[in-house]
Amino acid sequence: MLDKNKILLVHPLGYRADAAGTDISRLANIMPPLGLASMAAYLGQRGIRADIIDCYARPDSDSRIRGHLLAEQPAFIGLSCTTSSFHDGVRIAELAQQALPGIKNVFGGVHVSAMKEQALRDFPAVDFAVIGEGEATLTELVQRGADDPAGIKGLVYRDGDARNIRFTGHRDGGIALDTLPFPAYEKLPGFxxxxxxxxxxxxxxxxxxxxxxxxxxxxxxxxxxxxxxxxxxxxxxxxxxxxxxxxxxxxxxxxxxxxxxxxxxxxxxxxxxxxxxxxxxxxxxxxxxxxxxxxxxxxxxxxxxxxxxxxxxxxxxxxxxxxxxxxxxxxxxxxxxxxxxxxxxxxxxxxxxxxxxxxxxxxxxxxxxxxxxxxxxxxxxxxxxxxxxxxxxxxxxxxxxxxxxxxxxxxxxxxxxxxxxxxxxxxxxxxxxxxxxxxxxxxxxxxxxxxxxxSPDSWLRFLRGLSGFLRYTRTTQRYTESQPRVRSLRTRQ
Ligand code: B12
The missing domain is CATH 3.20.20.70 (Aldolase class I)
Incomplete structure (x- = not known):
């Protein structure tokens, strides 16, 4: 029996973990996924336990994700995706469905907010997409459960039939930002x-x-x-x-x-x-x-x-x-x-x-x-x-x-x-x-x-990552040219 009061939130890396060492963006910059941390704090205030796995900060997280799902049995997994990390998000959602049958996935962030219904239409593995600001919509979804999504504003879901995809419409206004708790930085391992x-x-x-x-x-x-x-x-x-x-x-x-x-x-x-x-x-x-x-x-x-x-x-x-x-x-x-x-x-x-x-x-x-x-x-x-x-x-x-x-x-x-x-x-x-x-x-x-x-720390990092930086300046291409990609999903199925 899955725990309806738990969700695992994941920030996908966007490509295969063995390419992380040559990704110039990552070498130069790793920032916390503040949207996920904000939602984790908001859910926590409402009695829902949200944990975070940030694959961008710690690549090679598949086994951590699997281990967490088996140990905690959350009813939901949430994925935060940009356009470039969306396919990796879909791969992780499939991994979760295999590891923990019955778990429901919910996608959020910039890519699905732009794609709306198309995200579910083209990707059968996607169960729900939250459009726009996530805190209130995700909380309602977890509280009401996957079987009762119809009245939740800001959500794309399948209404029975796999082809019957509905968007409930945008939420009005937006959360008053001073009412939000500070992001749950403590849930980001190594922060x-x-x-x-x-x-x-x-x-x-x-x-x-x-x-x-x-x-x-x-x-x-x-x-x-x-x-x-x-x-x-x-x-x-x-x-x-x-x-x-x-x-x-x-x-x-x-x-x-x-x-x-x-x-x-x-x-x-x-x-x-x-x-x-x-x-x-x-x-x-x-x-x-x-x-x-x-x-x-x-x-x-x-x-x-x-x-x-x-x-x-x-x-x-x-x-x-x-x-x-x-x-x-x-x-x-x-x-x-x-x-x-x-x-x-x-x-x-x-x-x-x-x-x-x-x-x-x-x-x-x-x-x-x-x-x-x-x-x-x-x-x-x-x-x-x-x-x-x-x-x-x-x-x-x-x-x-x-x-x-x-x-x-x-x-x-x-x-x-x-x-x-x-x-x-x-x-x-x-x-x-x-x-x-x-x-x-x-x-x-x-x-x-x-x-x-x-900024002495920058120089230390620069020297430590020198081989990666040099490789980049020689090619000015990123990992995707030379490294294995997540897998060859077509852009639109
Ligand atoms: C910080 C940041 C990063 C950080 C952290 C990303 C992250 N996931 O938080 C890092 C450095 C990793 C990063 C990397 C990249 N980024 Co960036 N980034 C940003 C930035 C400046 C702020 C994001 C942020 O913290 N917003 C504040 C929080 C509160 O909002 P949020 O993250 O959107 O989350 C809310 C909702 O989206 C939703 N939500 C988000 N995730 C989820 C998940 C679930 C389950 C649910 C229900 C809801 C939900 O609820 C959240 C709370 O309301 C945005 C621009 C912007 N103003 O948003 C660009 C932006 C997201 N990045 C962008 C780009 C292009 C990239 C890179 C591809 C570029 C690069 N070369 O660096 C890489 C991609 C790496 C990757 N794996 O995704 C584009 C994305 C465009 C697109 N369609 O893909 C943006 C929109 C900037 C822009 N205008 O071009 N980025």
Whole structure:
């Protein structure tokens, strides 16, 4: 008899465990699955025991999953999947069904939130999909049991007949974020030491990432907002301060990376939070991401005094005409001005860029390089544009170029989309040239040398993972090219 009061939550690795040592994303960055940790805490408050297995932090988890299922006999297994990890999630769901007949699986996260009914239609192994915010929907499902899903908002389920798939509709509004318990970090084995922020992106260890808001009011063409949709909800400054104090006191955390899409969107909140960090110091530093429209020098100086170490800005492209096709408020001069203000306030800056957007040309890549290299940025990240299901551009992507929709490779490390007028080889070549040009600049190189004392732990990690990094710089391809994949499931069955 399965235990109806228990669920195992799993964060899949996304590919075979023996490839984890050569995955450059993993080498550089392992972050806690905060969505799962939030749900585990929420379920726990309601008397449901939720355990977490994070295969991303500890690959080779199949035997751990099997062992846990046999020992604990949970009635549900929950899987949190991006597009690239979805097939691995399906594989784990099948593994669970074999290990523990009768167990029901429920998928959540960004991929199924975008696919909705299609996730069940194309994948018979998937029992339920939670669309959007998971806390309340999952709690209701576990409390009511797998046989009575009809009235639960935010759920996709099979109504008797395997072909009769229903979506109950989105939940109204969203949870008031201050009513949520802090994520159950203690349920993440090895937290915080098993997790690592992006290399060279933090001054001190232990550190972690944190989310203090949900939703984004903007509508960029390439961004999938199926989970939290439009709008913006955030924790109050007091809640946020209490959250950081908890992380410091319970886990010794000394640096936080806020992964909010728009950390500075609510100015009053930022001012109040900074005020608290200054008045009652926690000896913690933090990074965050912001949009140029929502920062100014006074705010930046206050944030610096409160411990802000690095700020990331989505530049995406240095070609104004290209950008205008993909996002609102495109003013590259204003953006450059704001980046200078960040530096003036004494905060490190990181530029986030994309290459291969629809409309990209040799000329726009050249302009992006010229623009980025004219800015005083300390670090940058160049992602290969990937059209994710749920993003506005996905709807008509085939009109804009060639798209090979191979979900397992949709990890921003492959050019699966090639814009009209470009070739894949040329994009690869320009991608490498972009990075080479960045690293060839003496100022940038000196910045990385300075990390010897600014972030000594990053250098240790870099040296330990050197063979993996070198392999990557030689190929700029990820594990999927050279390593066995999860298995060759077709994208859509
Ligand atoms: C932190 C983060 C990571 C972390 C941790 C991921 C994780 N599972 O938490 C790491 C570093 C591992 C990561 C890796 C990648 N990421 Co990432 N990541 C994020 C980020 C910035 C925040 C996620 C987060 O913590 N959100 C806050 C929590 C509270 O929300 P949540 O995770 O969505 O969870 C809620 C709901 O989705 C739902 N839910 C989630 N899981 C489940 C499971 C069940 C059972 C249920 C019922 C509900 C449920 O309930 C949760 C609570 O309400 C998001 C952007 C964003 N703003 O969300 C991108 C994002 C999810 N990542 C993205 C990408 C592309 C990647 C990578 C492919 C790229 C890369 N090269 O690094 C890899 C994939 C690795 C993998 N195996 O999945 C894309 C995904 C797009 C897509 N369709 O696939 C996003 C949306 C960013 C973007 N706009 O492009 N990522």
């Amino acid at each position: 915080p030491d098993a997790y690592r922020l992006p290399i060279f992106n933090y001054p001190r260890v232990p550190n972690t990432s944190c989310i203090s808001s949900r939703g984004c009011p903007y509508a960029c063409s390439y961004c999938d907002r199926s989970v939290f949709r439009r709008g913006f909800r955030c924790n109050s400054a007091e809640y946020l301060y209490a959250h950081l104090r908890y992380l410091k006191e319970r886990f010794g955390i000394r640096h936080i990376n806020f992964y909010d899409d728009q950390f500075t969107f609510n100015r009053a909140r930022v001012e109040e939070f900074a005020g608290l960090m200054i008045e009652r110091p926690l000896d913690m530093t933090f990074n965050c991401a912001a949009r140029a429209e929502h920062i100014d020098l006074d705010m930046l100086r206050l944030m610096k005094a409160a411990g802000c170490w690095m700020m990331s800005l989505g530049i995406e492209s240095g070609d104004e005409r290209l950008l205008a096709q993909h996002r609102q408020n495109v003013h590259l001069d204003l953006l450059a001005e704001k980046i200078r203000l960040i530096k003036q306030a004494g905060i490190r800056t990181k530029g986030l860029l994309m290459i291969g957007l629809p409309g990209e040309t040799e000329g726009s890549i050249r302009r992006s390089m010229d623009y980025v290299f004219s800015l005083p940025i300390d670090d940058f990240n160049l992602a290969k544009f990937t059209p994710f299901p749920g993003s506005p551009i996905y709807e008509h992507i085939h009109e804009l170029g060639e798209f090979d929709e191979d979900w397992e490779k949709m990890d921003c490390m492959h050019f699966l989309f090639v814009p009209k007028g470009m070739s894949r080889d040329r994009l690869e070549e320009r991608f490498k040239a972009f990075y080479r040009a960045h690293f060839a600049r003496p100022k940038v190189l000196w910045g990385y040398v300075a990390m010897l004392w600014r």
